[in-house]
Amino acid sequence: MAGINRNKSSYLEKETIEYNVNNHIQELTKYDSELNNLFGTIVKIFTKLQLQDHTSNTIESSNKLLNIGGNILNNIKKHVKTIETLMCECSDFTDRITDDLSSEKPNDNFVYHTAHGMLSFPDREFITKTILNYNKKDKAQSTKIKLKKPQDQVSDERKLVSDGRSTAESKLVSDGRSTSESKLVSDGSGTAESRNTNLRTSSFTDLIRINIPNINYYLNVPYVNDVSEIPHSIYYVKNQPGLYIRLPNNNIARIPFPEIVDSKKEYDRKHSIRCKYVTKNECSIQRFKISKMYNSIVRVCNFAHMGDPLIKIGYPSRCPGVPRFGNPESLFNDIKYVEYNDIKNTLMYGLNDLISSIVWLDYTNVQDQIFNDLDIA
Numbered sequence: 001m002a003g004i005n006r007n008k009s010s011y012l013e014k015e016t017i018e019y020n021v022n023n024h025i026q027e028l029t030k031y032d033s034e035l036n037n038l039f040g041t042i043v044k045i046f047t048k049l050q051l052q053d054h055t056s057n058t059i060e061s062s063n064k065l066l067n068i069g070g071n072i073l074n075n076i077k078k079h080v081k082t083i084e085t086l087m088c089e090c091s092d093f094t095d096r097i098t099d100d101l102s103s104e105k106p107n108d109n110f111v112y113h114t115a116h117g118m119l120s121f122p123d124r125e126f127i128t129k130t131i132l133n134y135n136k137k138d139k140a141q142s143t144k145i146k147l148k149k150p151q152d153q154v155s156d157e158r159k160l161v162s163d164g165r166s167t168a169e170s171k172l173v174s175d176g177r178s179t180s181e182s183k184l185v186s187d188g189s190g191t192a193e194s195r196n197t198n199l200r201t202s203s204f205t206d207l208i209r210i211n212i213p214n215i216n217y218y219l220n221v222p223y224v225n226d227v228s229e230i231p232h233s234i235y236y237v238k239n240q241p242g243l244y245i246r247l248p249n250n251n252i253a254r255i256p257f258p259e260i261v262d263s264k265k266e267y268d269r270k271h272s273i274r275c276k277y278v279t280k281n282e283c284s285i286q287r288f289k290i291s292k293m294y295n296s297i298v299r300v301c302n303f304a305h306m307g308d309p310l311i312k313i314g315y316p317s318r319c320p321g322v323p324r325f326g327n328p329e330s331l332f333n334d335i336k337y338v339e340y341n342d343i344k345n346t347l348m349y350g351l352n353d354l355i356s357s358i359v360w361l362d363y364t365n366v367q368d369q370i371f372n373d374l375d376i377a
Helices: 002-049 056-102 124-143 150-160 179-185 192-200 280-293 331-337 340-363
Strands: 207-212 217-222 234-236 243-247 251-254 259-262 311-314
Touching: 002 056, 217 340, 243 340
Parallel strands: 259 311
Antiparallel strands: 207 217, 234 243, 243 251
16 A cells, blocks of 8 residues: 555656646746747837937937846846856756666665664775775875985985085095085084084984974984084086985985076966976877867967976066076076075075975875986976
């Protein structure tokens, strides 16, 4: 009996829905008919107005009709926009129903009640266990610290600057210390020799796991006891000419010198962003497909493709005095107009970008990489 009542209820519900839809169809058809009739009336009114005599009464009547016509036009624009939105939503809704009806019907036990009265599905436990195992594995990897022996670290630094370091730089990894390097760590009390020895055997080769409070991120970095013990950060490499900087996780980057353009004077952003299609050939193929699809001309791509030099955009917020400061061709002319506060801004941007990149490399577990061509797409 219950089954009969349920079927009957379904039938009545279906009948009610179909009746409402038919009623709505009639209403829309009526609206369409009335709209056509009113449109014809509006055309007649404004056409007849243009046949009136050239009198002050005609001007007054014209102004009144134009005001009303303007209101009608604004309302029609609002209605058109609303109807377009509703039709798009209904079209999406219909597509979802079509996909739903065309998909395979799940088993009766696709969703079931647990012993505690909660809803669940067969693969829920498997998915939950997979996520928990992944989180445990990820956490274990993030807390793992790779330590290097001090002698290995020193050996690495000797290798990096082999045959290319100055006398002052050599004192970090050798016993030959220069006078200028002694001045760097000397406090003028005659203990420069002992300070140099401490620097050479300092614990900066060991790693310590610290929390960066500003971003709440733990990072493994070398440490020193005093700022005077911090070694040089930039090195010249003789067998691969250029200036290099060493980052955590044994990543090394060659310092780039890209062309920098003033964002206030140059509005061409050509080659400032990498093309998503990577190569020129693939980009040409995709642009040709798009032009054929929309029956339009093949557009020009101003993005940088593999092998193209990248352009850096210089903004006033980075260096207010000279936005293009750092451009190789104009550096020594621009440097005359850059103030101390401009450099503080530039350092803020550059060093923040540097630590953000370091965190990303650590977070994604990138190690032992040498970035040689950062200014090439």
